[in-house]
Amino acid sequence: MKLSQSFTKTTKTAPADEASRSAKYLLRAGYIYKEMAGVYDYLPLGMRTLEKIIQIIREEMNAIGSEELRLTALQPKDVWEATDRWSDDVMDVWFKTKLNAGGELGLAPTHEEPLTHVMKSYISSYKDLPVYAYQFQTKFRNELRAKSGIMRTREFMMKDLYSFSKNREEHDVFYEKCADSYKKIFNRLGIGNDTFRTFASGGAFSKYSDEFQTLCEVGEDIIYLDREKGIAVNEEVYNDEVLADLGLDKSKLEQCKAAEVGNIFTLGYRFSDALDLCYNDEDGKRQKVFMGSYGIGPSRVMGVIAEKLSDDKGLIWPEEIAPYKYYIVGIGEKGEEMAAKLHDMAPEDIILDDRKNARTGEKFADAELMGIPYRVVISDKTLADNKVELKNRKTDETKLLTLDEFTSKLA
Amino acid sequence: MKLSQSFTKTTKTAPADEASRSAKYLLRAGYIYKEMAGVYDYLPLGMRTLEKIIQIIREEMNAIGSEELRLTALQPKDVWEATDRWSDDVMDVWFKTKLNAGGELGLAPTHEEPLTHVMKSYISSYKDLPVYAYQFQTKFRNELRAKSGIMRTREFMMKDLYSFSKNREEHDVFYEKCADSYKKIFNRLGIGNDTFRTFASGGAFSKYSDEFQTLCEVGEDIIYLDREKGIAVNEEVYNDEVLADLGLDKSKLEQCKAAEVGNIFTLGYRFSDALDLCYNDEDGKRQKVFMGSYGIGPSRVMGVIAEKLSDDKGLIWPEEIAPYKYYIVGIGEKGEEMAAKLHDMAPEDIILDDRKNARTGEKFADAELMGIPYRVVISDKTLADNKVELKNRKTDETKLLTLDEFTSKLA
Helix, strand or coil: CEEHHHCCCCCCCCCCCCCHHHHHHHHHHHCCEEEECCEECCCCCHHHHHHHHHHHHHHHHHHHCEEEEECCCCHHHHHHHCCCCCCCCCCCCEEEECCCCCCEEEEECCCCHHHHHHHHCCCCCCHHHCEEEEEEEEEEEECCCCHHHHHHHHHHEEEEEEEEEEHHHHHHHHHHHHHHHHHHHHHHHCHHHHHHEEEEEECEEEEEEEEEEEECCCCEEHHHHHHHCEEEEEEHCCHHHHHHHHHHHHHHHHEEEEEEEEEEEEEEEEHHHHHEEEEEEECEEEECCCCEEECCCHHHHHHHHHHHCCEECCCCCHHHCCCCCEEECHHHHHHHHHHHHHHHHHHCCECCCCCCCCHHHHHHHHHHHCCCCCCECCCCHHHHHCCEEEEECCCCEEEEEEEHHCCCCCC | EEECCCCCCCCCCCCCHHHHHHHHHHHHCCCEEEECCCCCEEEEHHHHHHHHHHHHHHHHHHHHHCCCCEEEEEEEHHHHCCCCCCCCCCCCEEEEEEEECCEEEEEECCCCHHHHHHCCCCCCCCCHCCCEEEEEEEEECCCCEECCCCHHHHEEEEEEEEEECCCHHHHHHHHHHHHHHHHHHHHHHHHHHEEEEEEEEEEEEEEEEEEEEEECCCCCCEEEEECCCCCCEEHHHHHHHHHHHHCCCCCHEEEEEEEEEEEEEEEEEEEHHHHHCCEEEECCCCCECCHHHHHHHHHHHHHHHHHHHCECCEEECCHHHCCEEEEEEEEEEHHHHHHHHHHHHCCEEEEEEECCCCHHHHHHHHHHHHHHEEEEEEHHHHHHECCCCCECCCCCCEEEEEHHHHCCCCC
């Protein structure tokens, strides 16, 4: 991508009402644009990072045998009345609207009801089970307070997977498989070392639910972490009984602030019961389907990563989700020529800062603010040795590579 | 994909209230699910075709130098009041909703206002222009009547591109470039031969707008087509004066029913004026930005293609947008074994019909209903000659290929 041809620009200041560092940097670097509190557009750089996060999650969801679909935001009230979640008193984050043709609709804050309803058309026998289906879909939640930039918003991208199993045993196997898959995802996203499976409150069908919590100073949760075992307990269930149940030693636990980046719930018969989703077992007996739900918010994860991995100069993206891997600055006529040549070899990997009206110092500062993993400088001096200078955004380490060494790294 | 592991099933009947053939087939084949009138979920097969359509459009939009972003559905009223489009009397397809924190919001039926507003942060000089930005985004339109399955719905996927130019001359060049790009897109989508650039009513800044109309019996428009010249006139501007203006001979025009699959508008200063989007020209003089909009609805296009290219047995997808290219049926033990082996070589290309409880005739009928371009049969008989039988869904042509010939076709 040539910076001279991209419409966004970096800015020195962010809106005064943005408190979180991630939001300030994402706004200043041109990744997002604030429509209003809790509602953000994704500009070209932001779209690329968001899509890369989505693609990683998609690959791992496909790898555990689940199928992608897309449900609608607009929801009729009948299925939600059947589960008693239509009322604003029960579900306080609904956006409701009216159909010109008559009737009230809601904007789905989650999708247990509609997907359970879809499955009534496709599940009738034990032979049809299990079913694992997921989507990347825009959720709407009428939060009273939006917070922390893209970490808690009113319109956001969500990956939600739902499992439909014959019984609890079948459910439990998939539940653990998905938990393992989540670990892989957070590793690939570059926050694996600081993300912990965390026991949180369960429901009628399970003592606990599982959250994936990333250590983060602006996180909304308090967790108690056993680093050695790599598991944690959410403050909401932190008591002696639970610690004993989980075999955790209070003296070994650290109290930490954390941001929830994923969660897994055992839904049991909560929705299949209310919506009558049943199957005939091998003996021809009618049984209820046992369900689970598995969420990750790609836009929220993007906010958490931006928050956690940034420094006082700007964002620092892990390579797998950076919008581009290299930020190339050519200095001098020959340097600029070679920079353009390298860019054209791999425009999907490279931001070419070919702006005429920006000084080299400004270009370097923008490379840092945008958080591109490697800054590449090509000048008459480096070219004299047939080399380019590579600087690692994260470690600040600088090294010289020959042009051949560098081009062999390009996709 | 193994059919035994996919949750959807084909059905013999469609909902009684679906009038259009495309909707019936898409529902029966398990591509879509009807939430309510005008609101459809995309099931795994439907998602794949929709995403392939999106990818083709994306590639062509990138090729003409435009940048992808994503704006929000939730909209505050102020920018729409500034252009006088907030009122339901002016824009009658709004879905409106209320924010719990106070205030009214709308669900964007289109995005001229918010993107013009975004550009106020990024456009200030002639050096910043032109800008071409597009998105794939879910639009909400509170249509009084939903029609023709996924061809006219209340929630749908839209590609909308907006251009921001220094002046009309710069605008006109891009306008034609985008029109050429649309032709490429409809060619790649397999409806190029029956899709015509059609003159339709313009606005304050242009005598005409351009529609791309696909000949289609259930289309909502009437066009007058000059096949030789490859252009048409929409009924709404069909009169002697317009024909003379366009140099068209009335006697050579065919009256046809058609469905609009794309459109291009010259917006001129309509939005830059109302929202004060200006730039300083080379002489330091303040000028208004000249705008255009360019739409294609991928879900609508999918409906039109499903309608147009189907026959009495079901859907017929062009290869580039079929969810899978081959539908493999193994007959007999060795045939089934080889079918599974071929599937594993290219699971993204192949549907393996490995259902135990379906007869061969049912499998063949489902292959046709789903519209997969090639049915591949492998039996003891074909294997005796080391061959597979390939049947073309569109032409019904059958031929035998050696296993090597077939595997060399796989991705």
